[in-house]
Amino acid sequence: MNDSKTLLTAAITAAKLGGDVLMRYLRDGVEIRSKDRSDAKTYDLVSDADIESEKAIGNYLKQQFPDHALLGEENLQADTDSADLWIIDPLDGTNNYAHGVLQFAVSIAYYRDGKPVVGVVFNPARDELYTATIGGGAFLNGKPIQVNQERTLAESLVGCGFYYDRGAMMRKTLSAIEAFFENDIHGIRRMGAASLDLCHVAAGQFGGYFEYHLAPWDFAAGALIVSEAGGQVSDANGEPLRLKKTSILATNTHLHDAMLTITKKHH
Missing domain, CATH: 3.40.190.80 (D-Maltodextrin-Binding Protein; domain 2)
Structure with a gap:
């Protein structure tokens, strides 16, 4: 069984691979199109950047953990009851991305037996890397973060x-x-x-x-x-x-x- 440090390192590497894809398309130009879902009309968008980012992440994680299941927003399908499950959003904030708003991210989580073990959210445009492991605290670019103490x-x-x-x-x-x-x-x-x-x-x-x-x-x-x-x-x-x-x-x-x-x- 892989420890949380190994899993976190893999998740960070995968998120940065996805982020590299997103930034390349952002620089070079990308065609945005509708997913054409009946409940979302033309507002739910997708691009080659989403799909290629997911492919890069999925290929890397499959190489590292061939027995693990991968669930992604675009093309990766898996049962959420899988014992070892990676959950991937290759581009969260596609509408922002489409309009050049730099509030978007790659999101990767690893769940074991339905429980979260590792979480990584990476905004490549701002070089912001949020990470957490179960029982290990939460971090932004390696520095601990905490919720605020507002009471009302x-x-x-x-x-x-x-x-x-x-x-x-x-x-x-x-x-x-x-x-x-x-x-x-x-x-x-x-x-x-x-x-x-x-x-x-x-x-x-x-x-x-x-x-x-x-x-x-x-x-x-x-x-x-x-x-x-x-x-x-x-x-x-x-x-x-x-x-x-x-x-x-x-x-x-x-x-x-x-x-x-x-x-x-x-x-």
Whole structure:
């Protein structure tokens, strides 16, 4: 069985391989196209950068761990019950990437028997590398990070995300945002990359973050990073987070109940 240090080193190497692909396409130009999903219309985008990044990550991890399963957003399929599972988002924040907004990341997590062991989120445009191992703490570029100690919503900046749906789910999210403002938060930030939003909670910039629809590759690494930074993660109804499409609420722990009251009401 591989130890967490070996797994973390591999995850970092893989994330940087994916990041190199993203930066090359960002410099040289990339064609962005719609995934053409009926529930997302033209808002859910993909590019050759996503696909090549995932291929580079997948090939490397398969070489290192031939018996491990790989689950990715684009073409890698695996059972989430796999004993040794890598969960990969080769480009989180594709819409940002498409518009030249440098808020995007590669996200890689390793789960053993359904439990997180390693999480890496890498923004190659800003050279920001967030890492965590179970029981080992959370780090940004090798320096420890912790959630903030805000005790009330009136002290806090809150992050949120929107799924591509422009109907009922969007209205629920907007209703929750209105409720947060009624609780005198400092502001709302919708940054457009869930993995990095979670890292902003872990690093103490956001008091909390919520979104009503995410896939496992969106949160698998970031959720571990939040937990290892001293935060709390659940779904938007307060239930344990599972490796499936779900909602999410991540906080500095102190604000979890207050935020949950809002996210649960409007979910």
